[in-house]
Amino acid sequence: MTNNIKEKIQAELQEAKATGQLRTENIREIVKTAVSQVASELKDGSSELRTLVKDAVSTVIENLQDKGSEIREEVTAAIEGALEGVNRKRHDVIVKSQTELKQIQAKLDHQEEQLQQEVEGMLIEIEHTSQDKSANIKSGIASAINAIQDSEEVALLKKRYAQLQAQLAIIRANLAARYGGRSVEIQEYLHDAQTWYNQACPQAEMMVTQVEEKHSHLDNKLGEFGVSIARKERQLKQHLRELLLITADLFKDKEAGN
Numbered sequence: 082m083t084n085n086i087k088e089k090i091q092a093e094l095q096e097a098k099a100t101g102q103l104r105t106e107n108i109r110e111i112v113k114t115a116v117s118q119v120a121s122e123l124k125d126g127s128s129e130l131r132t133l134v135k136d137a138v139s140t141v142i143e144n145l146q147d148k149g150s151e152i153r154e155e156v157t158a159a160i161e162g163a164l165e166g167v168n169r170k171r172h173d174v175i176v177k178s179q180t181e182l183k184q185i186q187a188k189l190d191h192q193e194e195q196l197q198q199e200v201e202g203m204l205i206e207i208e209h210t211s212q213d214k215s216a217n218i219k220s221g222i223a224s225a226i227n228a229i230q231d232s233e234e235v236a237l238l239k240k241r242y243a244q245l246q247a248q249l250a251i252i253r254a255n256l257a258a259r260y261g262g263r264s265v266e267i268q269e270y271l272h273d274a275q276t277w278y279n280q281a282c283p284q285a286e287m288m289v290t291q292v293e294e295k296h297s298h299l300d301n302k303l304g305e306f307g308v309s310i311a312r313k314e315r316q317l318k319q320h321l322r323e324l325l326l327i328t329a330d331l332f333k334d335k336e337a338g339n
Contacts, residue, residue: 090137095144176266208223246277255322
């Protein structure tokens with residue numbers, strides 16, 4: 082099996098050389114396709130998978146020796162392709178689990194919202210009962226209701242939660258791009274990040290100039306991904322890494338400000 086994959090990769094590399102198509106994106110795709118075909122027949126976590134990746138990358142290196150030391154990008158493409166190919170099956174399982182988790186989370190959010198609405202309704206009813214009471218009793222009831230309703234601390238925790246979810250969605254987009262995720266999957270993660278980010282940073286929020294600029298930068302970056310998602314894989318991964326750094330930097334500044 083190892084010899085077969087070496088022969089397959091070598092033949093396709095030679096063909097790409099002959100036609101002048103031996104570019105990094107082609108190398109990554111050649112290795113990815115060859116490895117994924119063999120990896121689908123092997124058991125997850127087996128030593129054969131590690132051997133498969135090693136042999137695939139070494140085959141590329143052997144076929145590029147004539148380029149001398151200038152093979153960094155090609156070797157990087159070979160490694161990325163091998164990892165994407167060997168992890169495709171496992172990644173598909175992760176995507177399925179993520180979908181199921183989102184469905185459960187949506188159900189929980191709906192139930193929590195219903196519960197919150199019911200509690201608010203009950204508190205309003207209690208407040209109405211105080212209309213014909215003395216000023217002292219009204220004040221006492223209002224104070225009790227305010228103590229039960231969401232405090233500033235709860236609101237801050239909800240904001241922190243939204244920030245973390247936005248960061249987590251961007252991390253997942255980076256991981257998906259690194260390990261063979263499809264463009265529609267990456268786009269979905271970035272949409273989630275935009276949704277959570279908007280909850281964490283409402284437009285009405287007052288921010289210092291530096292943080293406001295970073296807020297605008299991140300917002301623009303997220304908005305650009307509808308177009309950049311169709312760009313070359315390497316460009317996409319670079320933009321995702323930049324987005325991750327911007328997000329981490331922004332929320333770090335917001336922590337310091339708070």
